[in-house]
Amino acid sequence: MSTYKKMLVAIDLTEEAPQVLNKATAMCSAQGAELLLVHIVEPVGYAYGGDIPMDLSELQDQLDKAAKEQLGKYGEEYGIPQVNQIVSVGRPESEIHRLANDHEVDLIIVGSHGRKGFQLLLGSTANGVLHGTECDVLAIRIR
Structure with a gap:
């Protein structure tokens, strides 16, 4: 198995995030790797299909601020320097791919609920990250 030098862990800021962070920080420590902590905020317009004729920038700013906090x-809590904490706005899969490329990441770590069938067809961030990245991807099972 190759040694990883830089890992990116993408979390969704739910109560399940520590399950992913515990394993990601343990792996980084064991490998002596640098860890980037990432959260992607989806643009507010996506939720409404972009068809609402109103300015949602204030709401987007509030979401960004809350995510950064x-x-x-x-x-x-996990000893990750502020310089390695990244909040980005966009589609999660695309932004994770971009950040992994920009920061020359060896391994992307994401949480996965292990959905199957119809739920998987509706979209899974872990699945989207897996397909389309050039580096290794580790999906941590969320229970």
Whole structure:
């Protein structure tokens, strides 16, 4: 097995995030790797199909601020420097791919609920990250 030098862990800021962070930080420690902690905020317009003729920038700013605060708490708790904490806005799969390329990441770590059948067809971030990245991907089973 190859040694990883830089890992990216993408979390969704739910109560399940520590399950992924515990394993990601343990792997980083064992490998002596650098860890990037990432959360992607989907643009508010996506939720409404972009068809609402109103300015949603204030709401988007509030979501971004709340995400940065929560990510900062996880970063502090898990000893991840602020410079390695990234909140980005966009489609999760695309942004994770972009960040992995920009930061020359060896391994992407994401949580997975292990959905099957119809639920999987509706979309899984872990599945989307797996298909389309050039580096290894590790899906941590969320229970």
